[in-house]
Amino acid sequence: DAGVTQSPTHLIKTRGQHVTLRCSPISGHKSVSWYQQVLGQGPQFIFQYYEKEERGRGNFPDRFSARQFPNYSSELNVNALLLGDSALYLCASSLTGTLSNQPQHFGDGTRLSIL
Amino acid sequence: ILNVEQSPQSLHVQEGDSTNFTCSFPSSNFYALHWYRWETAKSPEALFVMTLNGDEKKKGRISATLNTKEGYSYLYIKGSQPEDSATYLCAFGGSSNTGKLIFGQGTTLQVKP
Numbered sequence: 001d002a003g004v005t006q007s008p009t010h011l012i013k014t015r016g017q018h019v020t021l022r023c024s025p026i027s028g029h030k031s032v033s034w035y036q037q038v039l040g041q042g043p044q045f046i047f048q049y050y051e052k053e054e055r056g057r058g059n060f061p062d063r064f065s066a067r068q069f070p071n072y073s074s075e076l077n078v079n080a081l082l083l084g085d086s087a088l089y090l091c092a093s094s095l096t097g098t099l100s101n102q103p104q105h106f107g108d109g110t111r112l113s114i115l
Numbered sequence: 116i117l118n119v120e121q122s123p124q125s126l127h128v129q130e131g132d133s134t135n136f137t138c139s140f141p142s143s144n145f146y147a148l149h150w151y152r153w154e155t156a157k158s159p160e161a162l163f164v165m166t167l168n169g170d171e172k173k174k175g176r177i178s179a180t181l182n183t184k185e186g187y188s189y190l191y192i193k194g195s196q197p198e199d200s201a202t203y204l205c206a207f208g209g210s211s212n213t214g215k216l217i218f219g220q221g222t223t224l225q226v227k228p
Contacts, residue, residue, distance in 0.1 A: 048213055055213045096214075097214055099211065100137065104149070
């Protein structure tokens with residue numbers, strides 16, 4: 001079975017541009033979460049979607065938005081990019097929308113560099 | 116602001132040594148504590164999910180304990196091997212309604228042959 005897939009793997013943008021990152025969860029998983037990881041820090045929670053509805057939002061500005069599609073894949077959009085948005089963006093999927101005993105299954109991430 | 120702290124930040128051990136790391140988290144509104152292993156150039160891999168005070172989990176040479184009343188978890192690696200070299204992340208879940216996890220900054224383990 002395929003794991004969590006993210007695209008693209010690497011992306012270079014300039015300040016002010018916008019970007020769309022994509023994630024396909026493991027087959028059967030209905031929850032997708034997005035995390036931002038900056039070097040030297042742990043992943044920071046951005047959003048969680050479950051059954052196409054937003055279930056949680058982290059402390060990120062409104063420039064960050066996301067959605068989940070009927071096939072449970074997800075997009076993360078970032079507008080008006082800033083240098084500080086340079087990071088590894090991780091997507092994780094899980095069976096349910098709650099923590100319970102369900103681990104998160106991570107993709108390899110998208111490395112976003114802002115020039 | 117909820118804080119999850121891990122110590123030490125990094126650790127260098129010799130092959131065969133046993134080692135342990137600490138994860139400290141808020142003792143209120145606890146729902147779950149996760150441990151992940153993150154090897155270089157790979158994605159984070161789930162090791163354990165613990166929900167009950169006093170929980171102990173084991174996977175091969177790696178084990179973890181949980182104390183929710185005092186807000187800490189220990190991860191133990193017995194007889195470290197070079198393939199154990201990775202960053203170990205713990206993550207705190209404070210709500211049953213979402214999958215939101217608050218991660219620590221990780222402990223990076225280097226095992227020398």
